[in-house]
Structures are given as C-alpha cells and as structure tokens.
Amino acid sequence: MRSSKWLLPVRLLLIYQVLLLLHHQVAGEESHCTSVAGMVKLLDLEAQLIDNLEDYAVELEKKLETVRRSITTLRLENDKARSSTEEYLSNPLNSFSLIRRMNRDWIIWQLYLDDSVGVSQVERIQELREHMPTHTDVEEAVSALDRIQHTYGLKVSEMTHGLLNGKQYNVSLTVLDTYAMAQILFDQENYLAAASWIYQSVVLMEVYSLAAPLQISKNEVRMFYAETLLKLNQNADALKVVNIALADNPQDIKLLLKKSEIETMIRTGANIAHPVKVQAQAQTAEPSAYQMGCRGQFAPSADSKLHCLYNRTTSPFLMLAPLKMELVGLDPYMVLYHDVLSAKEIKELQGMATPGLKRATVFQAASGRNEVVKTRTSKVAWFPDGYSPLTVRLNARITDMTGFNLYGSEMLQLMNYGLGGHYDQHYDYFNTINSNLTAMSGDRIATVLFYLTDVEQGGATVFPNIRKAIFPQRGSVIMWYNLKDDGQIDTQTLHAACPVIVGSKWVCNKWIREREQLFRRPCLKKRM
Structure with missing residues (x-):
C-alpha cells in the first residue's frame, strides 16, 4: 500500500514545511543575528540547502528526460496506427498490443506521474529545519535594520x-x-x-x-x-x-x-x-545626545588639560614597558590606552570565544535574574582569570593599566555583535546595598573595555551625559570609573554601545569590584 504522503504534491509539501519552519521554536534557541561569528554557520547551511535544491533539479531532469523519450516512441506508434487505421487494427497483433497498452501501460504511467519527485529533498529540509532561522530571528533582523536606520538617520x-x-x-x-x-x-x-x-x-x-x-x-x-x-x-x-x-x-x-x-x-x-x-x-524631533554621539557629531573637548602620554607610573612593570595613554575625561575619570593587544592575542581570544558564544543577558532588578532583553543584542563568552596563559597576561595588563587589585572582580567577558548589534543606554554599577550582587566584593568601581577589532561603520561607545564617543580601534582599551571617590555612584557614566552598521565588532571587558581597592584607592567610603 502506497503511503498517503507520497500522494501529496511536492509544492504543497514544501509550503507545509515552510509554514512549520516559521512557527518552529527550539527550546533554548540561540538568536542567529546577534553575532557575526554566529551567522557564519548560516552560510554553510544555505550552501547545503542549495545543493539539496540542485539534487531536486537533477531528479526532475531525469524524469523529464524519461517522459520526453517515451513520448517520442509512443507518438511514432500512434501516428503509424492513425495514418492507416483500418489496416492497422485489422492485424490481430496490433489490436492486442493496443488493448494491452491501454489496459496496463497507462496505469503504469499514472503511477509514474503520481510518484512525487523531490520527496527525499523535502525530508532533507525537514532535517535541517531546526538549524534554520525562525520567524523570531527574522523579526530581530528587521528590528536591527530599523534600529540602524533610526539611530543614524x-x-x-x-x-x-x-x-x-x-x-x-x-x-x-x-x-x-x-x-x-x-x-x-x-x-x-x-x-x-x-x-x-x-x-x-x-x-x-x-x-x-x-x-x-x-x-x-x-x-x-x-x-x-x-x-x-x-x-x-x-x-x-x-x-x-x-x-x-x-x-x-x-x-x-x-x-x-x-x-x-x-x-x-x-x-x-x-x-x-x-x-x-x-x-x-513621528520622528521629527532633533537627534538625542545618544544619536549624535553614534553619528560622530559631538564637538571636540575644549579642555586643554587633556593630553596623551606614556604611563610609566601605575605599576613598576610600566617603567620597563610604558603604555600609550590618552586622557579622555576627568569627570568621570576616563583614559584610552593604545596598542595594548597584539594581533596574535586578538586572534587567540576570538578563537577561544567563538565556540561558546551565547546570547548576552542583562540583570533585571525586578526579577533578580539575568534575562535576554531587546536592548542588548550580542553574544558573549566568559573566561576565568586563570583559564589560559593569555587570560593571566590580560588580567596582569589590566592591573598595570588601572592599579587595581583584581581579586574578587568579575571574569573576562568576550562579546561579538551581529546585525545592528547594540547595547542601549545603561550604567555598569548595580547601585544595590546589602544585596547578593555586592555583599561579597562591592559594586563595580571601574570598567575596562578592550576593542579587538576596528568597525567599518558604527559601533561607538557613547557617553551622552558628558558628550563623548569612543570609536573602536583594534588593540585599544577604554577604562573609566563608575563610582566617585566617596564610593557613591557616578551618573555621568551613562553609556551605550551604538548599533554596528557595517563590520564585526569584538570586545572584551572586565568589571572591577570595589572591595579589594580599600588600600589602592583609600578615599573610598568604607562599607559595612
């Protein structure tokens, strides 16, 4: 007995598969468009689907060739019979052959035509379905393009x-x-x-x-x-x-x-x-400070005290190998280091992170949990300080740059931004007292952000309250204080990662906690 699914026309079956695909949701599904590195596998998947479609075309061509060849043979016999019908049918052999053909051959042709081409290719699409983007992915991609259009005007x-x-x-x-x-x-x-x-x-x-x-x-x-x-x-x-x-x-x-x-x-x-x-x-209003920063429209700082120098004093090691430091701002204190990472180190960091990239989350005070939110679209991977010789060196370099003790601070976080990837305006500090987040190691006193790649367009780190924007430069590091000298939060540190227009933005950051800085920055208010 032929299975009923073989009787379903391939076109309808394909439409059915696509509709299933649009509504299919895999548990714990990762967004495809929130990381350029994560989208690479989609190209490989598309190549498989194209190959699958080509296999379908080959099967169709084979069937078409068979049909056309048979039509030629069948028409020759039929034309011969119709050219001299009485003579043809008078011969018992011709009569028998005609009756047999009409009784048996055309039943076989009916079955042959009914035998759907492409069933195996449809099944292959079914197998690959769970790896394809869903309707939710398309919605996120649309939001990303709309975000780029709106942010950059x-x-x-x-x-x-x-x-x-x-x-x-x-x-x-x-x-x-x-x-x-x-x-x-x-x-x-x-x-x-x-x-x-x-x-x-x-x-x-x-x-x-x-x-x-x-x-x-x-x-x-x-x-x-x-x-x-x-x-x-x-x-x-x-x-x-x-x-x-x-x-x-x-x-x-x-x-x-x-x-x-x-x-x-x-x-x-x-x-x-x-x-x-x-x-x-209606979007008739003037661009916000955030949008102006993303567009590179902030006026240059008029503070003549800001300058560039070689930092030789933060740690004894810098006396031997000073770092190029640019003083960006004093309120809050913010510095930009140049040429901190080598090309080899950057490649190794990207290689470490790519296999384990997961959708970035944000801590929500209301729920007390980290959750996926639309205001942050990137993928991240976390690495303990002692994960590899490179992470050890990187943390030592952070200590040299900041002068802070990293004990009790958070792990290194590597991030890759995808289509229109951004992180909306936010603060890095928690501003929560006597909570599980700050009880052990205190709040986030400082942020250290490494830029692992240049970004062709977009992707700046913008501080709208102080009207400063830092555009990614491969191998550079931006560092700023999130807390004031007395340990109170500094609302001037409001910042955002602007949407990436073109390029793959890779960053690595370290949030430094305040508790161990008691003697490194003694003017901090002591918390019980």
Missing part, C-alpha cells in the same frame, strides 16, 4: 540600494526583502516605518519581476501599501494607490471593494488608526 530608499551612512556598497535589497521589512514593522504597529519600506517594494516591482515560486503580485503589494496608509490616516493617498492598481486590473473585486470602503471613510471622516499612535511614531 538613514533614508530607507538609500538603504535599499546599498548606500549606508554615505558609503555605497555593492549590495541591494530585493522586493521580498523590503516587503518582509514592511510586513513585520506593520505587525509591530510601526506603521510609519512600514510605509517607507512598502513604498520601496512598489518602486522595485516597477523595475524587477520575481520568478516562480517566489513571485508576489503588484496588486498584493499595492493593497498592503494602501492598508498601511490607512493606518496612518492618509486616506486620500490610500485611495490614489488603489486607483493606480485598478487602472491595471479594472475588474478586480477586492480592489473595487477597497475603493468603495476608502471613499466612504473619506466622506464620513472616519479613521482606522489612533492618532496618538501615529504621533508617537
């Missing part, structure tokens, strides 16, 4: 054609890309952004056409554009879009009904959307 039309922050790249988005952006932003009720992206889909569809099975109709795109405009209470513009669509398809029932609906809304003054939501999405 980019034009959607320029992004579509590969112009990012003034630099042209040899890449562009397809109709399917811009349409997916619009759909998800629409679902998120971000109608203003959705309208910009769906308009790009309309423009692209006038120039490019999609081949089966991925094609979408102009009507579908235009209808969605009209729906988006209605959500923005732009009823007259929505009617124009529908009328343009009707010019190509004057008898389309859906378009005619939509036109009637919009005309009624215009006559009655009815609106679909809530005005408050629309106003909330």
Whole structure:
C-alpha cells in the first residue's frame, strides 16, 4: 500500500514545511543575528540547502528526460496506427498490443506521474529545519535594520540600494526583502516605518519581476501599501494607490471593494488608526545626545588639560614597558590606552570565544535574574582569570593599566555583535546595598573595555551625559570609573554601545569590584 504522503504534491509539501519552519521554536534557541561569528554557520547551511535544491533539479531532469523519450516512441506508434487505421487494427497483433497498452501501460504511467519527485529533498529540509532561522530571528533582523536606520538617520530608499551612512556598497535589497521589512514593522504597529519600506517594494516591482515560486503580485503589494496608509490616516493617498492598481486590473473585486470602503471613510471622516499612535511614531524631533554621539557629531573637548602620554607610573612593570595613554575625561575619570593587544592575542581570544558564544543577558532588578532583553543584542563568552596563559597576561595588563587589585572582580567577558548589534543606554554599577550582587566584593568601581577589532561603520561607545564617543580601534582599551571617590555612584557614566552598521565588532571587558581597592584607592567610603 502506497503511503498517503507520497500522494501529496511536492509544492504543497514544501509550503507545509515552510509554514512549520516559521512557527518552529527550539527550546533554548540561540538568536542567529546577534553575532557575526554566529551567522557564519548560516552560510554553510544555505550552501547545503542549495545543493539539496540542485539534487531536486537533477531528479526532475531525469524524469523529464524519461517522459520526453517515451513520448517520442509512443507518438511514432500512434501516428503509424492513425495514418492507416483500418489496416492497422485489422492485424490481430496490433489490436492486442493496443488493448494491452491501454489496459496496463497507462496505469503504469499514472503511477509514474503520481510518484512525487523531490520527496527525499523535502525530508532533507525537514532535517535541517531546526538549524534554520525562525520567524523570531527574522523579526530581530528587521528590528536591527530599523534600529540602524533610526539611530543614524538613514533614508530607507538609500538603504535599499546599498548606500549606508554615505558609503555605497555593492549590495541591494530585493522586493521580498523590503516587503518582509514592511510586513513585520506593520505587525509591530510601526506603521510609519512600514510605509517607507512598502513604498520601496512598489518602486522595485516597477523595475524587477520575481520568478516562480517566489513571485508576489503588484496588486498584493499595492493593497498592503494602501492598508498601511490607512493606518496612518492618509486616506486620500490610500485611495490614489488603489486607483493606480485598478487602472491595471479594472475588474478586480477586492480592489473595487477597497475603493468603495476608502471613499466612504473619506466622506464620513472616519479613521482606522489612533492618532496618538501615529504621533508617537513621528520622528521629527532633533537627534538625542545618544544619536549624535553614534553619528560622530559631538564637538571636540575644549579642555586643554587633556593630553596623551606614556604611563610609566601605575605599576613598576610600566617603567620597563610604558603604555600609550590618552586622557579622555576627568569627570568621570576616563583614559584610552593604545596598542595594548597584539594581533596574535586578538586572534587567540576570538578563537577561544567563538565556540561558546551565547546570547548576552542583562540583570533585571525586578526579577533578580539575568534575562535576554531587546536592548542588548550580542553574544558573549566568559573566561576565568586563570583559564589560559593569555587570560593571566590580560588580567596582569589590566592591573598595570588601572592599579587595581583584581581579586574578587568579575571574569573576562568576550562579546561579538551581529546585525545592528547594540547595547542601549545603561550604567555598569548595580547601585544595590546589602544585596547578593555586592555583599561579597562591592559594586563595580571601574570598567575596562578592550576593542579587538576596528568597525567599518558604527559601533561607538557613547557617553551622552558628558558628550563623548569612543570609536573602536583594534588593540585599544577604554577604562573609566563608575563610582566617585566617596564610593557613591557616578551618573555621568551613562553609556551605550551604538548599533554596528557595517563590520564585526569584538570586545572584551572586565568589571572591577570595589572591595579589594580599600588600600589602592583609600578615599573610598568604607562599607559595612
């Protein structure tokens, strides 16, 4: 007995698999777009899927070749019979052969045609399904592009054609890309952004056409554009879009009904959307200090006391091997060290971290736990101080730079940022007294942040309250104090990691705790 699944047309089965994929969630799933290193395996996975599709094409070609060859043979016999029908059928051998063919051969052909091509390829997609991005991954990727566009004030039309922050790249988005952006932003009720992206889909569809099975109709795109405009209470513009669509398809029932609906809304003054939501999405305000910092728009510091020097005094070792130090700010104290890491050390750190990268979390006071949040999109790996000779050297170097005792401080944290990777504005200190977080070793007195890579565009560390921005430089280190001399928190240390536009941003940081600095920084207030 043939299994019923073989009777399901391959196209329907493929659609079924895709729909399952969109809703499939693996327990403990890692986000694909929050780390460039983590996305590398997606290219390998895509290569496997392309190979699988090629295998499907080969099977189709074999079946097509068999069918075409048989058609030639069958037609020759049939043409021969029809050219002299009576003579042909008068021969008992021909009559028998015809009856046998019609009774048996065409049943075999029916079974052959019914035998689906590509079943094994569909099963292969099923096997790879759990490794593919889910709908949640696509949503995160959409949010990342929207974050880049909003933070840096980019034009959607320029992004579509590969112009990012003034630099042209040899890449562009397809109709399917811009349409997916619009759909998800629409679902998120971000109608203003959705309208910009769906308009790009309309423009692209006038120039490019999609081949089966991925094609979408102009009507579908235009209808969605009209729906988006209605959500923005732009009823007259929505009617124009529908009328343009009707010019190509004057008898389309859906378009005619939509036109009637919009005309009624215009006559009655009815609106679909809530005005408050629309106003909330308007982005007409001046850029915030954070956005200005990310865009490199902070004015240079006018403090003439700030300067560069060789640090020879923080530790005895620096007398032999001084470090190039740039004094960035005094309130809070902030210094930038140059050429701290070698290329070999950077490569080793990246190699250590890549296999164990996990989605970064943030401590939530309300729940008392570390949780995945949308305000921090990167992947991290943690390493104890004595993990390897390199981590030992790195911690010794931190001691040389800061003069602090690292006993009781946190482990080294390596991070890789992915598509639009960022960490929204935050403080590094906990500001919690008598809690489990600070009871043993105190609060985070200082932060040391290593930049392991240059970043082609974006990815700056911005301090909006003091209007300073540090852009990643391979091998450099930024260090600042999170607490004042009396041990109180310093709200001037508010900072953020700007979204990466282009590049792979790798950093390594160390949070130094205050308890062991009692004699290193004796002016700190003593806590019980």
